[in-house]
Amino acid sequence: MTSLENAIVRLLKSRPFYGHLLLNLRREALYDQTKNAGITIRDGIPVLSVACEAFSSLQPLQQEALLEHLLKHLLHLHPLRRRERNPHDWDVACDLAINPGIDNLPPGALQPANYRMEAGLAAEEYYDLIVPPFDFGNASGSGAGSAEQDSRGASGAGQGTTIHQAETIDSHEAWQEADGTPLSLAEEMVRSLVRDALQGSDGQTPADIRAVIDSLLQPAPIPWRQILRQFIATAGRTGRSSTWMREHRRFEHSTPGIRKRRRLNLLVGIDVSDSTNIVALREAFAAELINLARGRDCQLTVVYANSRIQRVEAFSTSSFVAQRYDGGGFTDLRPVFEYAKTLHPLPAAVIYLTDGIGPVPERMEFPTLWVLTQDGEKPAPWGVELRLTV
Numbered sequence: 001m002t003s004l005e006n007a008i009v010r011l012l013k014s015r016p017f018y019g020h021l022l023l024n025l026r027r028e029a030l031y032d033q034t035k036n037a038g039i040t041i042r043d044g045i046p047v048l049s050v051a052c053e054a055f056s057s058l059q060p061l062q063q064e065a066l067l068e069h070l071l072k073h074l075l076h077l078h079p080l081r082r083r084e085r086n087p088h089d090w091d092v093a094c095d096l097a098i099n100p101g102i103d104n105l106p107p108g109a110l111q112p113a114n115y116r117m118e119a120g121l122a123a124e125e126y127y128d129l130i131v132p133p134f135d136f137g138n139a140s141g142s143g144a145g146s147a148e149q150d151s152r153g154a155s156g157a158g159q160g161t162t163i164h165q166a167e168t169i170d171s172h173e174a175w176q177e178a179d180g181t182p183l184s185l186a187e188e189m190v191r192s193l194v195r196d197a198l199q200g201s202d203g204q205t206p207a208d209i210r211a212v213i214d215s216l217l218q219p220a221p222i223p224w225r226q227i228l229r230q231f232i233a234t235a236g237r238t239g240r241s242s243t244w245m246r247e248h249r250r251f252e253h254s255t256p257g258i259r260k261r262r263r264l265n266l267l268v269g270i271d272v273s274d275s276t277n278i279v280a281l282r283e284a285f286a287a288e289l290i291n292l293a294r295g296r297d298c299q300l301t302v303v304y305a306n307s308r309i310q311r312v313e314a315f316s317t318s319s320f321v322a323q324r325y326d327g328g329g330f331t332d333l334r335p336v337f338e339y340a341k342t343l344h345p346l347p348a349a350v351i352y353l354t355d356g357i358g359p360v361p362e363r364m365e366f367p368t369l370w371v372l373t374q375d376g377e378k379p380a381p382w383g384v385e386l387r388l389t390v
Helices: 002-014 016-023 052-056 060-075 087-101 123-130 173-180 183-200 207-217 224-235 279-293 334-340
Strands: 026-029 037-042 045-050 240-248 252-260 264-271 298-305 309-316 349-354 368-372 384-387
Touching: 002 016, 002 052, 002 060, 016 060, 016 183, 037 060, 037 173, 045 183, 060 087, 060 183, 060 207, 087 123, 087 173, 183 207, 183 224, 183 384, 224 264, 224 279, 224 349, 224 368, 224 384, 264 334, 279 349, 298 334, 309 334, 334 349
Parallel strands: 026 045, 264 298, 264 349, 349 368, 368 384
Antiparallel strands: 037 045, 240 252, 298 309
16 A cells, blocks of 8 residues: 555654554555545454555545544544444534544535534534434434535535535445444543554644543543453454354355354463562452453463463363462563464453563554553553553
């Protein structure tokens, strides 16, 4: 994706905060060539999808504006705030909320002025203006919508098009995948991305999103047990396999059905260096993990490591008991992830209790929860950060 990489480089120079945010997103191809790109949160991980040909056809400034548009959807957590609202009208409302502050957007970008609406409202406020009273939404289609387009017409759209016929410039098809991630877990993930982007950009943030960034960095405290519980619940929904024993709901006999894996396989890394040798901390973490694991069919592989793996123990739900292992020494966080690749089946997620000080893999192979000590540091731009307090 040369055009995408070039656009990111340009943003790193002109608006480094956005550039560093993009560097930390998982990227994949968008096969719907009717849209240029899309963004969502899948199983707690932010995913940027780009249609190479369609994206490359845009002017450089339009490419940068589109990427800014996508990042603002992520920063505002738009994919997770839809709830039971009408999907089409919520998509339109989100675009109306963020587009006025972005210059050089591709043709067809929705603007409040085109529908005789004021700029600067939140997505929920635009949604209330679009959807008539007593329309509670549905699973498909658009709302009835009564706001008509300005006589000038939206850029790239025909005159007289009503707002309930409007289309977003980016793909929102994958937003439904965000429903599997609890909002508080997604907030923690985005908060981690923002911290890393701020560090990379020397604290520079665009003025129009400064309030959003401040609210992310100064949130109401969330109990660490809640984040741990939600992360495990999200990991438990990712395991699926194909089977010809069950008919596929959409394609019947031509495609195998889907069977969810009932057993949840987790790899738990325990940093046994001196900095994490805190009895109360390790025991509180182990006790909460046990309580969560006993509520389901779960296989836990516990790896004790410092600069290398010291000990490995495997437990089923019924046999798992809290234990401690003291190792000392310095820390290298890579061996635990290398060991995870050798497991069969592969773990649904990695949960790592550490102070975060040590080398890490360059890429994330598994959904990862960094369970950090109070004074610990998140060691990588990927993964979700949880700060353990006892």
